[in-house]
Amino acid sequence: MEAQIDTILKSNHLSVTGGRRKILELFLSNPGALSHSDIEKKTEEKFDRVTVYRTLQAFLEKGLIHTIPTADNSIRYALCKDNCSAGHHQDNHVHFICSQCGSTLCLDETTIPSIRLPKGFVAARVEMVVNGVCKNCK
Amino acid sequence: MEAQIDTILKSNHLSVTGGRRKILELFLSNPGALSHSDIEKKTEEKFDRVTVYRTLQAFLEKGLIHTIPTADNSIRYALCKDNCSAGHHQDNHVHFICSQCGSTLCLDETTIPSIRLPKGFVAARVEMVVNGVCKNCK
DNA sequence: ATTTTTTTTGCAACGAAGTTGCGTTTATGT
DNA sequence: ACATAAACGCAACTTCGTTGCAAAAAAAAT
Numbered sequence A, B: 001m002e003a004q005i006d007t008i009l010k011s012n013h014l015s016v017t018g019g020r021r022k023i024l025e026l027f028l029s030n031p032g033a034l035s036h037s038d039i040e041k042k043t044e045e046k047f048d049r050v051t052v053y054r055t056l057q058a059f060l061e062k063g064l065i066h067t068i069p070t071a072d073n074s075i076r077y078a079l080c081k082d083n084c085s086a087g088h089h090q091d092n093h094v095h096f097i098c099s100q101c102g103s104t105l106c107l108d109e110t111t112i113p114s115i116r117l118p119k120g121f122v123a124a125r126v127e128m129v130v131n132g133v134c135k136n137c138k
Numbered sequence C: 001a002t003t004t005t006t007t008t009t010g011c012a013a014c015g016a017a018g019t020t021g022c023g024t025t026t027a028t029g030t
Numbered sequence D: 001a002c003a004t005a006a007a008c009g010c011a012a013c014t015t016c017g018t019t020g021c022a023a024a025a026a027a028a029a030t
Helices: A001-011 A020-028 A036-042 A049-061 A081-087 B002-012 B018-028 B036-042 B049-061 B081-085
Strands: A066-068 A077-078 A093-098 A103-110 A122-133 B067-068 B076-078 B091-100 B102-112 B123-134
Touching: A020 A036, A020 A049, A020 A103, A036 A093, A049 A077, A077 A103, A077 B036, B002 B018, B018 B036, B018 B049, B049 B076, B076 B102
Parallel strands: A093 A122, B091 B123
Antiparallel strands: A066 A077, A093 A103, A122 B123, B067 B076, B091 B102
16 A cells, blocks of 8 residues: 555656655545545644645646536545546546535546537536435435 | 616515626626626626625525536536526536636536436436537637 | 615625745655 | 755735624615
8 A cells, every 4th residue: 555655656756755645545545535624634634734735736737636526616636546547637437426425426437428519619528527415325 | 678687686586786786787798607706807896795795695596596516616607598587496508618718608508418327326416517618719 | 755674785804715935844866 | 875856834925705783775564
């Protein structure tokens, strides 16, 4: 596990530091997406707020994580299978937000159906977010 | 136009005030979605920030506008055809965010396809957001 | 049309969220 | 082990959003 984390960081051209190790570990051990405040809580405020912000930004830039659009104002970050291994950013799967437990999940097996846009529109990325009740909360 | 605005407000059980008239007018004359800061700019800060927040909240509650999920941190509000006329909230259409001009549009004719969720998951609301280049910017 | 009641507004104060600059510390490559 | 480069923590600051309250405006009632 330890070794795996360092390998992921290095292969993404990220320096290996305590904060990044810990935050990446959180993503790996968590089934769903994490918000900034989730991370602060789970690390017991061991790291400065700014460090967490900058770490997330670094992970984003390297394509390790991606953001999930939400209707409320919270940015959620998720580490998806594709991104961990390969460097390319390909996450055309559906995201699920549970209104009960609040967790955000990547439904890796549920792919986004292709849609027909009006004439003149060109799609670069399509996001699909489902709100509802998850498996565990039903 | 003036009369139309007042009618919409009244039929949604909203008091007719200067601020609400102006903000509703903005939504009607704008093709896409507006953020809070968009509104502040376009009204030239004529109204207090708090008033704008409360107006948007009131419009939301009455179903006049709805929010559009975005991956960045900005809440965008849009007034859609269905909501203006009828009171019921029905927006199962796709939203489009142009990476060029930044405008957010409701693709009213493009409906969200139904998907098959994994066992145990129950959907309450589905959102679909397309990022790309819009008709005008191509 | 005037008064009463209800709603909305602006102000001030506050709290949360996110950013920037800078000196210090830590990691990396040779 | 050392020089270089990157990341960290701190402080200060901006932006965003909320709440309470008194004044003003709109709606309802007389």
